[in-house]
Amino acid sequence: MNIDTRIKFRHLVCFLEVARQGSLARAADKLAVSQPAISKTLKELEQLLAASLFERSKSGVSLTEAGMAFLRYAGPCVQALRDGVNSLRAGEYESGVVRLGVLSTVESLLVPEVVRRLHERHPALVVSVVTGPSAYLLSQLRVGDLDLVAGRMTDSPLIQGLTFEHLYSESMTLVVRAGHPLLAGPLDRSSLEDFPLVLPLAGTTIRKFADSLIVQCGISQPRQRLETLSVALSRRYVLCSDAIWIAPFDAVRLDLRRGELAEIELGIQEPGGSVGICSNSTLPLSLAAHWCLEVLREVGQDYREGVYP
CATH class of the missing domain: 3.40.190.10 (Periplasmic binding protein-like II)
Structure with missing residues (x-):
């Protein structure tokens, strides 16, 4: 079956923002449009897909099973298009940006050393670090707002469907x-x-x-x-x-x-718990994210072998 050409980029962006915010009003604020415009765009998308994507309630909206299934593909689609556009902007592409989610367990020693080595090898690289609890960071990783998350997170239920790579154990x-x-x-x-x-x-x-x-x-x-x-x-x-x-x-x-x-x-x-790297295998990693992943593995090995710190 061919993709319905009536599905536009704005439909996908609207869907992802509502899924991210859990609220039509907050999504409207983020996208700088009116709430009726958000509702209309969602209704159009649901009609084109012949599926209900959200459950509405007084407290907001939540994804239906169909919405969860669509999220798995809509997020990578939008992120891939954004990456493609960015690759044509020479300044951004040459410098590169990696978006790293950091849990408190690794912000004191692991991450500063990772950033130091990255900047030593890639002088124009921008490392954007976001801190917070694992639930928040993993949700951002799932929708493509982060490239990688580092720290202890194996006990979080939100890790399901994501890829975790062990680096070292910490007590x-x-x-x-x-x-x-x-x-x-x-x-x-x-x-x-x-x-x-x-x-x-x-x-x-x-x-x-x-x-x-x-x-x-x-x-x-x-x-x-x-x-x-x-x-x-x-x-x-x-x-x-x-x-x-x-x-x-x-x-x-x-x-x-x-x-x-x-x-x-x-x-x-x-x-001790497992400290490692979480990634979203449904999203393509940028070159900058690959650089960061390599250095995280390198510093993790130095931890295991007692070379660092």
């Missing part, structure tokens, strides 16, 4: 500032509950590993908690308070070497 650890009262003498685990606790956000992949470590330690979570994915905020708060940080080891590795932070020895080691 969680409990750290405090130098001179913390818990470092003064033999550790009583029950005393851990007397201090504020810094944890990843609830519902994130890394939080599951942190909660697992808490259970293994046999302690209860204190009422005073800071829940965040910001490594910078966590570090600063711990350095200026008596808080305990359940941190990914890479986030505190250099602080431990400098003696600014110290590990709390519990006699238990969290087994």
Whole structure:
């Protein structure tokens, strides 16, 4: 069957934006058109496809099964066309842009080294880094707004249908500032509950590993908690308070070497989670994304072999 030539680029862009926003109003704002225009374009597309693509409700819209099936192909189609247009714009093509989603587990050491090596080899390359929880980054990867996502994400249900490549394993650890009262003498685990606790956000992949470590330690979570994915905020708060940080080891590795932070020895080691790269095999990778993928693999190998950091 031939493709209906009445299906236009605007139909696909409208469909993808509504799927991304989950709301006709927000999609209209993003595309700078009226909500009736969005509704009309969607109705045209559904009529051309002879299928209902969205379920409407008071809270917004959600994809039907037909919509999910169409999303799998519409996203790559639009992205491929955008890549083709960009390839004809000499300035953009020569410099190249890679859009990398970064989870908090890798933003302290892995990603800075990856960017350093990329810029050393490709001086005009633009590396656009987006941070956030795995659910958000994987959703952006699925619709083509990101090229790659790096970090711990294997426990996220949104990874289904995407491709994950393991780089190395990383454990969680409990750290405090130098001179913390818990470092003064033999550790009583029950005393851990007397201090504020810094944890990843609830519902994130890394939080599951942190909660697992808490259970293994046999302690209860204190009422005073800071829940965040910001490594910078966590570090600063711990350095200026008596808080305990359940941190990914890479986030505190250099602080431990400098003696600014110290590990709390519990006699238990969290087994570690898989840090890796997620990609969308339904979307073609740009040349810049291939460069980034190669360097991520290279730095990951250096991690496994103890060459870096």
